[in-house]
Amino acid sequence: MPLLDIKNLKISFQVKKDTDGFFTTIGEQEVVHGIDLYVEKGQILGLVGESGSGKSVSSLSILKLLPEDAKITADKMEFDDIELLSQTEAQWQALRGDRISMVFQEPMTSLNPVLTIEKQVEEGLLLHEEEKYKDNKELRRERVLAVLEEAGLSDPEELLKKYPHQLSGGMRQRVMIAIAMINRPELLIADEPTTALDAATQEIILDLLKYYCETYKTSILFISHDLSLVARLCDRVLVLKNGKVVERGTKEDIFYRPKQEYTKKLMAAATGKQLAGVSVTNAVPLLQLKNATIEYREKTFFGKEKINTAVKNVSFELYKGEVLGLVGESGSGKSTISKALTGLLPLTKGELIRAEGTGTPRMVFQDPYGSLNPAKKIGWILEEPLKIQGGYTKEERKRLVMEALKEVELEEGHAKRYVRELSGGQRQRVAIAAALIQKPEIVILDEPVSALDVTVQGQILELLYRLKEEHGISYLFVSHDMNVIRRVCDRVIVLYQGEIVEMGTTTDVFEHPEHPYTKELLRNNMAVH
Amino acid sequence: MKFILKKIGTLIITLVIISFLSFLAFSLIPGDAAVANLGMDADEAAVEALREELGLNRPVIVQYGDWLFSALQGDFGESTQYHLPVSELVAKRLPATITLAIYSMIIITLVSFPLGMLGTKKPDGAMDTAVTVLSQIGMAVPQFFLGILLTFFFGILLNWFTVGGYVNPQEDLGGFLSFLLLPAVAVAVPKCATMTRYIRNAVVAQKKMDYVRTARGKGNSEKRLLLNHVLINVMMPVVTMLAMMAADVLAGSIVVEQVFNIPGLGRLLITSISNRDYPVVQAIVIYIASTVVIMNTLADIMYQKLDPRVR
Structure with missing residues (x-):
C-alpha cells in the first residue's frame, strides 16, 4: 500500500487574453497529460526531466500550491487513504507542512526576507500544534534548536535572530529543510533543492535527505533535471518529457539499461560529450596574470578599513584558441578574477599583461535575463557597443547585427523582439552575440550554461565550440559544474579560497587529481559514468 | 542609533541649504521690504534710508546669517501686510x-x-x-x-x-x-x-x-x-x-x-x-x-x- 498513489494526473492552465486590462479566458492548455506515480513509505522517488516536462507542476499539485487557474484532475490522488482532490481548503492547510512538506529550489527567495530564522522555523509548530506551543516559548525554542541542529547547522543558537540574507546558500537550504522537517512529515517533496548550490554543498544536502529518509522513514519525492544526482539518491526513477512519463524503473534499470532514446539522451547530456581538444603549443600567451592579489576594502563607520582578500597571488596564462576552465565553489574568487581581467576591478598587487593587439575581454554572464536591458529590442542591445565604439555607419552596424544573429543561429526577426519574448537558450545566444559583435580575441564565459536545462546546455556548448573554432577565440570558462568543464576545456585551474590549488590539462586534472579539494569536487560531480 | 544620528545630521544640513537658497531667491526678486513698506511712489532717499535702517544694503550672506540667528530663536521677522510677527501669524x-x-x-x-x-x-x-x-x-x-x-x-x-x-x-x-x-x-x-x-x-x-x-x-x-x-x-x-x-x-x-x-x-x-x-x-x-x-x-x-x- 503506497503512501502516495496518483493515477492519471492531468493538469491544465487557462490561457488568458489581455484586452485593455480585462482578462478573458480563451482556452485551456494541458501541460501534464495523465501521469501515474506512487511513493512507498520510506522510499525516495526521483522525478527527472527538463524544464517544461511537467515535473514541478506535478509536484506542486500534490500540495495544491499551483495558481488558482490551474485545473487538476486525476482518477486517483491518494495520500495515506485520503483522497487529496476532494479535500477542502482547511483540510489542505492541515496537511501542508504537517504531513506533507516541500523544499524549493532557491532558498534565498523561498525564505521571507524580513523575518528572523527563528520566526520562520517555529511557524510550523504554531500552525499545526498551536495548543501545545502557543504559550510555551521554551519548548518551542528547544524544538527549533533541535531541528536546526539535525539539519546540520552547527551553531543554531547563533542563527535564531539572523535573517536569510546573512546566511550562505547552503545554510539557507538547510534552514529550508529544517522548516520542512519540523513536524516530521511523512512525505517530503524536494523540488530541485540543490540546483542553486555549489558541488560540495549539493553533496551535503543529498546526505541530509538520505539521513531523514533512513531515520524517520520519510518518503521523498525528489525532483531534478540532473540525472547524476538522482542516481545517487533515489530508489526508483520516473523520466518525464512534455507532461508524459517516458520511462520508469528502478535506479539500476534507468542508468544501466535505459530503453528509451530520450533517457539515453539525458544520460549523454549529464555525462557529456567531449568538445575540447586544442593542445597549447603557441609560445606567446594572449593574456597573462602575474602574482595577482585582489583585496576588497570595506570602510566601517569609524573609518577603520576591513580588508577582504578575495584572490591571493594568482598567476596564469591564456593562450590563443584555448578554452581555460576556472573551477571552484562560490566565494573561491572566480568572479573576482573575471572582473579583474575585464578591467572592472583593479589588482591590488601583481600584473595583468595583454599581448599586443589583444582587446579587452568580453563577458557572457550566467543570467542573460538579468544582464540584458529589458526595455530595449535585441537589435538595439547588439548595436549599442558598436555605437559606443564609433566608426561605423548606420548601415554597417545593421549589417553587423544581422551577421551576429546569424552567427549564433538566430533569425533576423529576433532583432525586433524584446528579451522577455525569448527562451532561456535564445537569450543566452543573444548574450553571446553581444559579446562577439566587436570581434574580441578573448571572451570570459561566467557560468554560461548553468541556468539552462541539459539539452539547451548541449546546444549552447556546441555553439560556443563552433564559434571558437571558426574565429580562433580564446575562452576563459568559469563554472562550478565539473561535467561541463570536462566537456569543453583544454586546461583547468582549480581555485580554492582565492588561491590556485591545481592547474593542468583537463585530462590530467580529471584523471590524476592531486589536491584533496579537486578530488572532492570530482567525487561530488562525476558519480555517473 | 548611529544610523539615526547620521540621518538627523543630514537633515540639518539639508534644511540649512534650503533656507539659504530660498533666502537668496527672495533677495534676487526686484522690490524689497523698504519699497513694500513705503510704497512704489515713495521718495528715493527715504527708501534708501529705510534700507540702511533695515540692513538691506549688507551682503546677502550677512543678512542670511542675521536671519538664521533670529530664526533659530523663533523670530522670523515681521509681516509687511499685517505688521505682526511672522511666527505669531x-x-x-x-x-x-x-x-x-x-x-x-x-x-x-x-x-x-x-x-x-x-x-x-x-x-x-x-x-x-x-x-x-x-x-x-x-x-x-x-x-x-x-x-x-x-x-x-x-x-x-x-x-x-x-x-x-x-x-x-x-x-x-x-x-x-x-x-x-x-x-x-x-x-x-x-x-x-x-x-x-x-x-x-x-x-x-x-x-x-x-x-x-x-x-x-x-x-x-x-x-x-x-x-x-x-x-x-x-x-x-x-x-x-x-x-x-x-x-x-x-x-x-x-x-x-x-x-x-x-x-x-x-x-x-x-x-x-x-x-x-x-x-x-x-x-x-x-x-x-x-x-x-x-x-x-x-x-x-x-x-x-x-x-x-x-x-
Whole structure:
C-alpha cells in the first residue's frame, strides 16, 4: 500500500487574453497529460526531466500550491487513504507542512526576507500544534534548536535572530529543510533543492535527505533535471518529457539499461560529450596574470578599513584558441578574477599583461535575463557597443547585427523582439552575440550554461565550440559544474579560497587529481559514468 | 542609533541649504521690504534710508546669517501686510492645517489598507476590478470639485454643518474637529485612491514571490499568509509613500482650505504671495521644506527598522 498513489494526473492552465486590462479566458492548455506515480513509505522517488516536462507542476499539485487557474484532475490522488482532490481548503492547510512538506529550489527567495530564522522555523509548530506551543516559548525554542541542529547547522543558537540574507546558500537550504522537517512529515517533496548550490554543498544536502529518509522513514519525492544526482539518491526513477512519463524503473534499470532514446539522451547530456581538444603549443600567451592579489576594502563607520582578500597571488596564462576552465565553489574568487581581467576591478598587487593587439575581454554572464536591458529590442542591445565604439555607419552596424544573429543561429526577426519574448537558450545566444559583435580575441564565459536545462546546455556548448573554432577565440570558462568543464576545456585551474590549488590539462586534472579539494569536487560531480 | 544620528545630521544640513537658497531667491526678486513698506511712489532717499535702517544694503550672506540667528530663536521677522510677527501669524494658522493633515492621514490609512487588500485574493477578478474602477474615479475627481460636492450635500442639502463656518479650536474644540471632517475627506479621497492602488499592486507583486509559496506550503491560511508574511514586506514601500503623502498634506491643502474657508497655512501662503509679504512666504517655504525633509527622514528610519537587509 503506497503512501502516495496518483493515477492519471492531468493538469491544465487557462490561457488568458489581455484586452485593455480585462482578462478573458480563451482556452485551456494541458501541460501534464495523465501521469501515474506512487511513493512507498520510506522510499525516495526521483522525478527527472527538463524544464517544461511537467515535473514541478506535478509536484506542486500534490500540495495544491499551483495558481488558482490551474485545473487538476486525476482518477486517483491518494495520500495515506485520503483522497487529496476532494479535500477542502482547511483540510489542505492541515496537511501542508504537517504531513506533507516541500523544499524549493532557491532558498534565498523561498525564505521571507524580513523575518528572523527563528520566526520562520517555529511557524510550523504554531500552525499545526498551536495548543501545545502557543504559550510555551521554551519548548518551542528547544524544538527549533533541535531541528536546526539535525539539519546540520552547527551553531543554531547563533542563527535564531539572523535573517536569510546573512546566511550562505547552503545554510539557507538547510534552514529550508529544517522548516520542512519540523513536524516530521511523512512525505517530503524536494523540488530541485540543490540546483542553486555549489558541488560540495549539493553533496551535503543529498546526505541530509538520505539521513531523514533512513531515520524517520520519510518518503521523498525528489525532483531534478540532473540525472547524476538522482542516481545517487533515489530508489526508483520516473523520466518525464512534455507532461508524459517516458520511462520508469528502478535506479539500476534507468542508468544501466535505459530503453528509451530520450533517457539515453539525458544520460549523454549529464555525462557529456567531449568538445575540447586544442593542445597549447603557441609560445606567446594572449593574456597573462602575474602574482595577482585582489583585496576588497570595506570602510566601517569609524573609518577603520576591513580588508577582504578575495584572490591571493594568482598567476596564469591564456593562450590563443584555448578554452581555460576556472573551477571552484562560490566565494573561491572566480568572479573576482573575471572582473579583474575585464578591467572592472583593479589588482591590488601583481600584473595583468595583454599581448599586443589583444582587446579587452568580453563577458557572457550566467543570467542573460538579468544582464540584458529589458526595455530595449535585441537589435538595439547588439548595436549599442558598436555605437559606443564609433566608426561605423548606420548601415554597417545593421549589417553587423544581422551577421551576429546569424552567427549564433538566430533569425533576423529576433532583432525586433524584446528579451522577455525569448527562451532561456535564445537569450543566452543573444548574450553571446553581444559579446562577439566587436570581434574580441578573448571572451570570459561566467557560468554560461548553468541556468539552462541539459539539452539547451548541449546546444549552447556546441555553439560556443563552433564559434571558437571558426574565429580562433580564446575562452576563459568559469563554472562550478565539473561535467561541463570536462566537456569543453583544454586546461583547468582549480581555485580554492582565492588561491590556485591545481592547474593542468583537463585530462590530467580529471584523471590524476592531486589536491584533496579537486578530488572532492570530482567525487561530488562525476558519480555517473 | 548611529544610523539615526547620521540621518538627523543630514537633515540639518539639508534644511540649512534650503533656507539659504530660498533666502537668496527672495533677495534676487526686484522690490524689497523698504519699497513694500513705503510704497512704489515713495521718495528715493527715504527708501534708501529705510534700507540702511533695515540692513538691506549688507551682503546677502550677512543678512542670511542675521536671519538664521533670529530664526533659530523663533523670530522670523515681521509681516509687511499685517505688521505682526511672522511666527505669531504662522502659529495661529498651524493648528487648522496640522489637524486637517492628521485627519486626512488617518482616513487614508484606515481606508486604503483594507481596500487595497480587498481585491488581491483574486487579481483581476470582479472585486479587484471594482476596486480598480473606484480608485480610478477617486484619482480623477479634482479636490475643489469634491469640496464643492461635499459642501453641497452635507452643508446645503442635509444641513449638517454651516458652510464656511470655521470654528476656532480655543472656543469650541468639538465644533472645530467636526468642522474639519469634511475638508479632511476632500483632501483624503484622491490620496486614498492612489494609496489603495499602490497597496494593491504591492500585495499582488509580493504574492507572486517564492516565500509566499513556502508560507502556503507550511499550512498558512490565506488570512495568516497576508497578515504574517505579505503585509510586512508590503509595508516597506508603502511607508515611504505614506511619508511623502503626509509631507504633502502638512504643507497645506491650498485648494481645500480655500473651498471650505479654513484659515490655514495654505490660505496664508496665497494672500502673502499676492501681497508680496516676503517674510511670511519665506517662513512658509521653510516650513514646507522642513516637513518634506523630516517626513522623508522618518520614512528612512522606519524603512531601516522594517527591513533587516538595509540595517
